[in-house]
Amino acid sequence: MKNVIPLGILLLVLVLTGCGDRMANLENGTSSTVLSDTTMASVSKFPHSSMPVSSPPATEANLVLEDKSIRAIGTHSDGRLLVKPANKASVAPLGAPSCYGVETDLRWSGDYDMVWEFGENLTQIMTFPIDFEIVQQKDSPVIMQSFTFEDTDIFTYVPRYTDCHGLETYLFGVCNGKAFPISLEIKPGVNWMAISQMPHRLLKVANGEFIVTGGYAAGQDFINVYHFRYDPKKKSMILKSTDQMMPNDM
Numbered sequence: 001m002k003n004v005i006p007l008g009i010l011l012l013v014l015v016l017t018g019c020g021d022r023m024a025n026l027e028n029g030t031s032s033t034v035l036s037d038t039t040m041a042s043v044s045k046f047p048h049s050s051m052p053v054s055s056p057p058a059t060e061a062n063l064v065l066e067d068k069s070i071r072a073i074g075t076h077s078d079g080r081l082l083v084k085p086a087n088k089a090s091v092a093p094l095g096a097p098s099c100y101g102v103e104t105d106l107r108w109s110g111d112y113d114m115v116w117e118f119g120e121n122l123t124q125i126m127t128f129p130i131d132f133e134i135v136q137q138k139d140s141p142v143i144m145q146s147f148t149f150e151d152t153d154i155f156t157y158v159p160r161y162t163d164c165h166g167l168e169t170y171l172f173g174v175c176n177g178k179a180f181p182i183s184l185e186i187k188p189g190v191n192w193m194a195i196s197q198m199p200h201r202l203l204k205v206a207n208g209e210f211i212v213t214g215g216y217a218a219g220q221d222f223i224n225v226y227h228f229r230y231d232p233k234k235k236s237m238i239l240k241s242t243d244q245m246m247p248n249d250m
Contacts (some may be wrong), residue, residue: 166215
């Protein structure tokens with residue numbers, strides 16, 4: 001009995017001492033508990049003070065993608081006109097609202113061709129300018145509108161759906177199973193491959209004329225309204241007359 005009592009007392013003292021040390025550790029903000037390797041890694045990698053509130057914004061570089069898609073289609077009984085990348089092309093969100101569109105719109109840029117697809121054959125019709133770009137609200141191809149002058153079906157292609165001053169517009173013709181670009185002859189020896197039209201006053205065909213209300217920029221006194229007639233031999237729209245209207249009349 002004399003040996004048992006001191007041993008019991010010793011065990012009691014050790015227990016009380018351990019509890020006292022643990023309480024002291026808790027009061028000092030520490031713990032003697034051993035964390036697993038996984039827990040330690042989580043604590044060191046994500047300290048509470050640096051946890052992100054929201055996902056970091058994506059940079060434009062991360063959103064730029066290579067483009068290999070068809071961007072516009074003009075459907076004809078003999079084939080299809082297609083706007084597609086020639087070599088290197090890319091697509092990315094517009095990124096910021098402007099008169100060219102809203103931040104969620106898509107902007108394509110790079111090397112693009114107009115090609116004529118008939119059967120299993122593809123023929124290059126025209127290469128667009130080096131600074132050419134497309135801005136549209138959706139990823140789906142633009143459907144080109146068409147009208148007919150004599151024996152030629154004419155397709156209009158507008159790469160951007162809105163613009164600050166005028167919508168860049170290209171013309172292409174299909175006749176006897178062949179497709180070709182159509183120029184705009186402003187005067188003898190002066191030909192445009194595209195024309196700007198007012199975003200909210202789109203081109204029209206009336207009385208055999210192709211009528212385009214030109215773009216407008218600050219400082220212009222008048223807006224030009226062009227009247228063309230199609231010449232199938234030249235494959236060109238020939239300017240016949242130009243009207244002028246006041247911006248306030250729009």
